Amino acid sequence: MIELIVADRCTGCGKCIEVCPNDVFAGFEGDQPTIARRGDCHTCFLCELYCPVDAIYVSPLADREPGLTEASIVASGFLGHFARANGWRAGRPLREPARPAAPTNAA
Amino acid sequence: MTEAAFASDLHTDGSADLVLEADVLVVGGSLAGCWTALAARAAGAKVVLVEKGWTGTAGVVAAANVGGYSVAPDAASAERRRIVEARHDAAEGLDDLVHVERVYAEAHRAYAALEALGFRWDARANAGARFGRFIGPYTLHVLRGALERAGVRLLDHAPALELLAHDGAVAGAAGIERKTGRTWAVRAGAVVLATGATAFLSGAMGTHGVVGDGYLLAGEAGATFSGLEFSTLYGFAPKGSPSTKGWWTNSASWFDAAGRPLGAASGRGGMAEIARAVLETGGIQAIIDRGPDGFEAFSRLNHPNTFQYFDRLGIDPFRQRFAVQMIYEGHIRAVGGVVVDDACSTGIAGLYAAGDLTDRSRLTGAAMCGAGPAVAWCFASGEWAGRAAAQHARARTDRPARLEALGRVGLRFGTGGRNRPDEVRTAVRSEILPLEKTYFKTTTSLERSRTTLDSLWDRSAAGFRTQTADDVLKAREAAALVAAARLQTVASLVRKESRGLHRLEDHPVSEGRMARPVLLSGLDTIASDWSREPRMAVQNFGTLSNAPHP
């Protein structure tokens, strides 16, 4: 379950608000998001993947109440772990599609 | 916004906050929905894709990796047979090999077409890269990019709440935007539902948004359902983790809660013994010590999702026992759902369906369709549904001014009710999730569940207490959960035998005369019928009677 956003790192880009499939985050671009609906989080780690600055930590335990400190998470080295394991950096896959996709239809 | 406000606000006369026109509207933007939208677009249609979450991260495999079957056109015949018949024995008479081959051949074309869109099988530079193996987040990222470039209009965080119809044909859908609470309506020549199956909010990975909305939407339009009695699969996850990806289960040694070894049982093959150990000893443990050489490195590369758990908690699963839980997967890796024909039409004019929402028993019969067939089906059914919907829309010239709204329970019936969605949700889950009720089914336990679920349906029909847009969504989702649970329970009661994944403790053997699908229709009164053979299912639409007569 989503644990926390590391305030020091978050740039307020709003990407996590946009991509979370369960609408867990709230806020406006330019501000740091809040975790508004923690109970709707289904532990997919995809906000971590899309965060361009690795500022998000999701606990692998689905029901856990947050209890870790920012400092301990930063020290753990796990920020961005899922992204690195998937071959993503800065919120994008390292290997983008081989060629730009042509429009599928002339219309 | 209350249900009543949503219902009257809406859209039938074009008064929603956002009104769009399309040839094809696709509802649900994960594997099946994305491919459907691309296929419809390629067929020349103007396409809108609405997704409850965000197209790119939504759907059951968004965070994991999956493999999809396919058959190459030039495959040697032995190879072709090996793939096409892989599940034939386990299907126990309910599959249709002509259909199976057609699906895997179409999947092969689709994977190649995906490659032509820039998709790379070696996207993660891993040793396991091969045709038909999909890294969830990457695949959906590529699909989203392709949709944007193709000019498909994407509405994210925009759940559909109901279908719209005109003159006996489905002609659009309406819903809300979660971020703003605004209403939307899309008037379309055809609608494809790709809303997935449901795991009844068991907590299985990626399933929070798939609660059976499509069963409700399709059922209200008159769709037929089949195969839901085979929904007995539970996935294995490290305790506390939602990740039910099963890559390790056949390479592990298993123990009960007291640490006693569980015979030779491993993974899915030993599911019954493991399930019994859970009930009798309160838990299970495993250690991944039976994998082939190189398994550890291979697994780490290919299943980063599961390793978030092991790594972040400091567990070495190859050298250390860890506690395991069983999480219900509902209809996801099973086969039941909305019956569709070869073009993925539901038999209702203007309404098509693709992916997990549909009945996949023609593909794998009474066996599971996960681990290969399911992904092939998402692409094949998406291709066919998208193409057929585009064609249907082209042939349709009427653009009626007013549309009829089909949504009822949880949305429009009896606004005086005071149900709370979370209470209804909890009540449904307690009829479906326990192993005692769904893995070890008996006629008595099913009848008891049916009574409870029928009264939940009546309660839901009386209405929910709703104030915000989110409440309206949750009310509708609660109604969908009840609908799906009732259909599944009735299906299990009608099939008075054991076959494949469907086991009745009081009818432990299979009956030859029941080697055919059970069809269900109706949401208030659920009628059942037996069709003659798998491929006949959709033709039987509209000729349902209450009496099963095998």
Ligand SMILES: Cc1cc2nc3c(=O)[nH]c(=O)nc-3n(C[C@H](O)[C@H](O)[C@H](O)COP(=O)(O)OP(=O)(O)OC[C@H]3O[C@@H](n4cnc5c(N)ncnc54)[C@H](O)[C@@H]3O)c2cc1C
């Ligand atoms: C852990 C796991 C591993 C698996 N492994 C394999 C494998 O290796 N091989 C294989 O073949 N299969 C596998 N499967 C099955 C396979 O993943 C599914 O068949 C496939 O992902 C289903 O895709 P879908 O698009 O049909 O449905 P889903 O992924 O369920 O997507 C449905 C989408 O519809 C959206 N939606 C729902 N309701 C609404 C609404 N009202 N309005 C708008 N949008 C809505 C949802 O948000 C969701 O994005 C696995 C499944 C799981 C859970």
Ligand code: SF4
């Ligand atoms: S994606 Fe990362 S940087 Fe952007 S708002 Fe969210 S936490 Fe902050």
Ligand code: SF4
């Ligand atoms: S882990 Fe998934 S569901 Fe949870 S907040 Fe992140 S993106 Fe949303």
